Amino acid sequence: MSGGASIGQMPENRERVTAWAMVMPALAITLAFALYPVVQSLLLSLRRQFLGVPALGDTFVGLENFLLLAQDPVARDAFLRTLGFVLCSTILEVGLGIGIALVLHEHFRGRGWVRAAALIPWAIPTVVASQMWRYIFNDQFGLANLVLYGDEVARYHPWLASPTWAFVIIIFADVWKTASFAGLLVLAGLQVIPDDLYDAAKIDGANAWQRFWHITLPLLKPALLLALLFRTMDAFRVFDLVFVMTQGGPGDATQVLQFYGYKTLFTEGRIGYGTAISVSVFLAIFSLSLVYLRLVGSGLLGKDAR
Amino acid sequence: MSWKPDHPAVWDEAIQAFTERYPHVRIEREIAPHSSTAYHDLLTQKLKNQDASVDVYFMDVIWVPEFAAAGWTRPLDDRFSDAMQAEFLPSTLQVGRYRSQLYGIPSRIDAGMLYYRTDLLAKYGFEPPRTWRDLVHQGETILVGEQSATPTLRGYSAQFKQYEGLVCNMLEIIGSYGGALIDEQSDTARLSSPETLAAIQFARTQLLGPMASRATLTYQEPESLAAFVRGNAVFHRNWPYAWEIANNPERSSIAGRVGVTSLPGSDGHQGVAALGGWLMGISTLSEHPDEAWDFIAFLTSHAMQRYFALQAGIAPSRTRLYNDPELLAANPQWRSQFAVLQSATARPRSPVYPALSHIMQRFFSRALAYPDLDLLPEARRAEQNMNRLLDLTRSEAS
Numbered sequence: 001m002s003g004g005a006s007i008g009q010m011p012e013n014r015e016r017v018t019a020w021a022m023v024m025p026a027l028a029i030t031l032a033f034a035l036y037p038v039v040q041s042l043l044l045s046l047r048r049q050f051l052g053v054p055a056l057g058d059t060f061v062g063l064e065n066f067l068l069l070a071q072d073p074v075a076r077d078a079f080l081r082t083l084g085f086v087l088c089s090t091i092l093e094v095g096l097g098i099g100i101a102l103v104l105h106e107h108f109r110g111r112g113w114v115r116a117a118a119l120i121p122w123a124i125p126t127v128v129a130s131q132m133w134r135y136i137f138n139d140q141f142g143l144a145n146l147v148l149y150g151d152e153v154a155r156y157h158p159w160l161a162s163p164t165w166a167f168v169i170i171i172f173a174d175v176w177k178t179a180s181f182a183g184l185l186v187l188a189g190l191q192v193i194p195d196d197l198y199d200a201a202k203i204d205g206a207n208a209w210q211r212f213w214h215i216t217l218p219l220l221k222p223a224l225l226l227a228l229l230f231r232t233m234d235a236f237r238v239f240d241l242v243f244v245m246t247q248g249g250p251g252d253a254t255q256v257l258q259f260y261g262y263k264t265l266f267t268e269g270r271i272g273y274g275t276a277i278s279v280s281v282f283l284a285i286f287s288l289s290l291v292y293l294r295l296v297g298s299g300l301l302g303k304d305a306r
Numbered sequence: 307m308s309w310k311p312d313h314p315a316v317w318d319e320a321i322q323a324f325t326e327r328y329p330h331v332r333i334e335r336e337i338a339p340h341s342s343t344a345y346h347d348l349l350t351q352k353l354k355n356q357d358a359s360v361d362v363y364f365m366d367v368i369w370v371p372e373f374a375a376a377g378w379t380r381p382l383d384d385r386f387s388d389a390m391q392a393e394f395l396p397s398t399l400q401v402g403r404y405r406s407q408l409y410g411i412p413s414r415i416d417a418g419m420l421y422y423r424t425d426l427l428a429k430y431g432f433e434p435p436r437t438w439r440d441l442v443h444q445g446e447t448i449l450v451g452e453q454s455a456t457p458t459l460r461g462y463s464a465q466f467k468q469y470e471g472l473v474c475n476m477l478e479i480i481g482s483y484g485g486a487l488i489d490e491q492s493d494t495a496r497l498s499s500p501e502t503l504a505a506i507q508f509a510r511t512q513l514l515g516p517m518a519s520r521a522t523l524t525y526q527e528p529e530s531l532a533a534f535v536r537g538n539a540v541f542h543r544n545w546p547y548a549w550e551i552a553n554n555p556e557r558s559s560i561a562g563r564v565g566v567t568s569l570p571g572s573d574g575h576q577g578v579a580a581l582g583g584w585l586m587g588i589s590t591l592s593e594h595p596d597e598a599w600d601f602i603a604f605l606t607s608h609a610m611q612r613y614f615a616l617q618a619g620i621a622p623s624r625t626r627l628y629n630d631p632e633l634l635a636a637n638p639q640w641r642s643q644f645a646v647l648q649s650a651t652a653r654p655r656s657p658v659y660p661a662l663s664h665i666m667q668r669f670f671s672r673a674l675a676y677p678d679l680d681l682l683p684e685a686r687r688a689e690q691n692m693n694r695l696l697d698l699t700r701s702e703a704s
Contacts, residue, residue, distance in 0.1 A: 050352060056698065249524075
């Protein structure tokens with residue numbers, strides 16, 4: 001929703017009315033479908049409600065749930081684990097994304113096909129992809145074991161039974177799925193870099209590496225930050241991968257915040273506490289987004305853009 | 307009605323028979339997820355949101371206290387006479403009660419049992435193991451002997467994934483060491499008792515690794531059964547349903563070479579079977595409680611339980627059916643399964659059971675997944691968390 005070019009003939013306020021009228025439907029839908037649940041969750045997270053213990057009633061307790069959450073070691077573990085997941089997956093995804101974008105930016109025959117093919121993992125629903133990886137890493141008939149050990153069935157490794165491997169595989173599955181999406185965002189950034197900058201640099205005798213380092217990367221900054229922002233927001237909410245592949249196990253090694261929240265809210269019936277977990281995920285994403293947006297903003301308005 | 311289908315065709319017939327007898331009642335089926343936990347989450351969502359569209363539902367044996375405390379399910383004592391109750395296995399009625407009111411009518415019953423390879427035990431001259439030590443000893447002997455013929459053969463296959471089934475598996479091992487998850491007398495958690503810790507120590511050092519592949523840390527029932535029917539396990543812990551699949555030549559490479567018995571005990575303690583199964587309840591929001599009751603009474607009747615047992619191998623909850631000659635002829639394994647089913651041990655019965663279960667799942671799964679984990683402090687922490695939850699429900703009672 002940017003202020004477009006003014007149309008000139010129209011008086012100022014009529015133009016504004018028209019603009020609002022055009023924005024209204026989208027805004028109403030957004031408010032109804034996005035804001036209402038958010039506000040509802042915020043309100044619920046300030047209440048104490050435990051379905052199995054009706055005697056506790058359904059009372060307003062202010063920030064009690066969040067104070068409990070801060071002292072809950074299981075939640076702290078889940079938070080740190082989620083943070084680790086976010087860090088590893090976004091860095092890998094954006095790093096790989098740059099590589100994918102550079103390849104897709106080159107002119108070669110069949111580029112359209114390759115671009116489409118690169119997005120296939122991203123087009124597969126996460127639940128389906130998670131099932132697929134669960135089968136690939138299955139101990140008895142998984143593709144991973146077949147590739148690594150072939151006929152030596154006795155050496156087959158139960159990947160998802162190891163806490164470390166299970167966590168690594170969750171990250172791996174996420175990277176596989178979304179690196180191409182990050183690549184797409186970076187590619188959009190690549191395409192707006194004017195070619196004559198590179199020509200000028202070539203004349204000045206800059207080699208490929210220098211051109212990448214001094215031209216491509218600085219000008220990519222907004223796109224990179226956007227990719228990072230999108231991936232961070234998404235990674236923080238990781239749920240379906242864990243739900244399908246490991247259910248948080250083994251030994252809580254893959255229990256991420258959103259899954260812990262789900263278990264608390266839907267299975268245990270601790271409505272207030274479970275919602276507070278979701279709300280803290282929301283707040284974490286929200287504050288990170290603000291930081292990113294400031295950075296993106298400075299990137300867009302700063303002297304190194306355009 | 308909300309239901310869990312196991313044998314859709316058999317169910318179609320049953321519902322058809324009901325509508326023929328009660329033509330004024332129309333049964334609308336809503337298919338629930340296969341996983342008990344997923345079904346629980348879906349159903350409690352509906353009930354919590356005052357959804358009156360569900361009249362009848364199935365309850366897993368562990369849900370009754372929660373459903374009763376939350377006021378979602380109707381007391382059925384006035385409809386379910388003492389004479390009727392006398393026909394059911396006592397343990398199945400017990401899990402249907404909460405604070406001396408009855409809420410669930412037992413529809414089918416489950417208990418953990420030990421399946422074993424009759425051919426391998428016979429080859430090495432073993433009787434089915436009576437203690438865990440026997441099981442490990444037999445397993446080791448057979449594995450050494452079969453190493454070259456079947457390199458993938460393991461001694462034991464069970465469900466050690468971090469989910470509800472892990473609690474059942476550990477309850478059995480801990481119980482057979484004389485421990486308990488919750489002390490009945492004081493209603494407090496008992497995870498750090500010496501018996502319990504000894505049982506967990508046995509499971510993580512002697513069962514997991516030497517006997518069971520570490521892959522069992524990712525197994526629920528289907529994966530663990532798959533390993534057994536592919537001929538990759540000497541012993542296998544599962545519910546009664548596994549019998550039919552393990553002996554079905556189309557689905558099993560070991561059909562006809564399978565025996566079933568009660569789970570092992572330890573020195574001085576009997577083996578323990580976790581009680582599972584499904585009860586039928588009526589929603590407090592239902593606008594058709596009488597029709598709902600007719601439906602439940604019909605489905606849990608002697609004739610229908612007999613029909614389900616014959617057609618689908620579902621273990622009945624009515625005592626008399628276990629002496630039914632035709633049934634025993636069709637399911638000879640029920641002779642050995644009956645004793646197990648009768649003496650099965652229920653999981654802790656509490657309205658906050660789902661939360662208690664999550665604490666136990668975390669503790670057991672960590673104990674098994676991290677071999678170096680110091681058990682005692684972890685057990686104490688889990689105990690504290692459980693007792694905090696149990697206190698909530700106690701203060702409600704007073």
